[in-house]
Amino acid sequence: MSSIFESLKDIDFVDVDASGIQNSIITIFEGLIGQKLFPADPRRLFLMGLAQIIIQQQALINHNKKVDLLKYASGDVLEHIGVMYDVSRLPAASAITTIQFTLSVPLTSAIIIPAGTRVGPQGGGGAIYFMTTNVLEIPAGEVSGEVTASCSLPGSLGNGFLPEQINTPIDPIPFVQSVVNITESAGGAERESDDAFRERIRTAPESFSVAGPEGAYRFWAMTASSSIVDVAVTSPAECEAVVVPLLAGGKIPTQDILDAVDTALNDRTVRPLTDHVTVQSPTPIKYDITLTYYVSRARAAESTSIQAAVNAAVDAYRLWQKSKLGRDINPSELIWRAMGAGALRVSVAAPVFTEVTKLEIAQDAQVNVTYGGLADD
Incomplete structure (x- = not known):
């Protein structure tokens, strides 16, 4: 979420303090009847049940009012806010790649590769394929041409096919000898998330x-x-x-x-x-991770789960580090995450703090995480 949203104080439009609401109802009723209501009094029990309904209503009113604000809005409400700025949520995107069609021999006339021509990865069995997005014309005398193609299935499923892995023509075309992708397929993504959509609305x-x-x-x-x-x-x-x-x-x-x-x-x-x-x-700035951590001897019974948690924390740090342009390489963040996962002590030989400019991205290279054993507090 944008740091602008994170810096905003949380707000409530109505009182949602459950104990405060209960005490208010009891106090007002006691004042009206001039008597104290003890815990077992049937009237007090009735009022406590009524208070629960009021508390739920207050919470619902507060929630419904807060989601009118961009920070709290989600789902369909967020889309209604987007309409006011002429911004709509991006649908799931298909991965794209560049396909090269090569003829068996040069021809005396141009050959047309229709838009929608399908090419699949080897062994894909037709479950997933890429379709050309435009008409490709290979002029007379030339033997190859390139055209963009998009995956038949939206989402990240079509990402990561390396050059020459998409090489099986599904729609045969005369004189075409081979078909291969010459770029790695990328760009496939699920439907735009609330956080990403919220940020686009804010910047609209x-x-x-x-x-x-x-x-x-x-x-x-x-x-x-x-x-x-x-x-x-x-x-x-x-x-x-x-x-x-x-x-x-x-x-x-x-x-x-x-x-x-x-x-x-x-x-x-x-x-x-x-x-x-x-x-x-962006220009990648490579860094290594060399980390040794120890677990408290008092938590020896939990050491296996702590090791798994520390490894997961390191993976989360790697993702965090490369999820934003210009994010400095910060070993303090790595130590904080590892200790939050249960490590007693953390020794980091690499990375060292490195400034990253706004046109650069930090990317992990070699990762070496070592469990140093049990240690005394």
């Missing part, structure tokens, strides 16, 4: 400007794919803008994703006429 007013503010480029870049979780924008020179997107899980965007962002930003209704926009991948 930036998109109203035609002056090319940083927030506008960030907003429009994130509309290119629901797999984009962060965008950095900088201006190295006058009338120049460099836009750097980052994919979910800290993945570096492929050229296909960069092209999709470039297309979104260069729309005539988005890019200021005088701006030259460049879309590029």
Whole structure:
């Protein structure tokens, strides 16, 4: 969630203190009848039951009022708020890749590869395949051509097919000898999450400007794919803008994703006429993790579960570190997470604190986590 939301104090629109409501009801009733109501008094028991109904109603009123605010809204309510800013939730996105079609021989006339031509991964059995998104024309005398293709199934299922792994034509075309993907498939993502949608709604007013503010480029870049979780924008020179997107899980965007962002930003209704926009991948800053931890001897019976928890904490740190552009490599965060998982003492030889610029992304390389055994408090 945006740090702006995190910095906001929690609020209540009505009193939701259960004990306060109960005491108020009892006190008022005692004042009206001029008697004390003891715990076993049937009238007190009736009032306590009534108080529970009022408490639930207060909590419901408070919840329904709070979800009118962007910080607390979720689900359908969030979509209704988005409508006020002309922002809709991004649907699940299909992975994309670039497919190369190669002919057996050069032809004397052009050959057309229709849009929607299907190509699957070897051994896929037709359960998953990629379809060309545009018509491809291979001119006379040439033997190959390239076209973008999208996965038949939306979501992350189509991600991660390496070059040449998608090589089985499902729709045979005369004279086509081979079909392969020449880029790794990427960009597939589930339906946009509430947190990501909430952040786009918050930044939507930036998109109203035609002056090319940083927030506008960030907003429009994130509309290119629901797999984009962060965008950095900088201006190295006058009338120049460099836009750097980052994919979910800290993945570096492929050229296909960069092209999709470039297309979104260069729309005539988005890019200021005088701006030259460049879309590029973030620069990875590699770091290693070398960590040794110890478990309190008093918790020896829990050592197995603590080891599993520490390993999970290290994995969570790795994801946290690469989930935002410009996030400094911070070993203190790693120590805090490991100790929160139950470690008594943590010794970190690597990483060391390293500053990361807004166009860079920290990425873990070698990870070595060692259980040092039991230790006295």
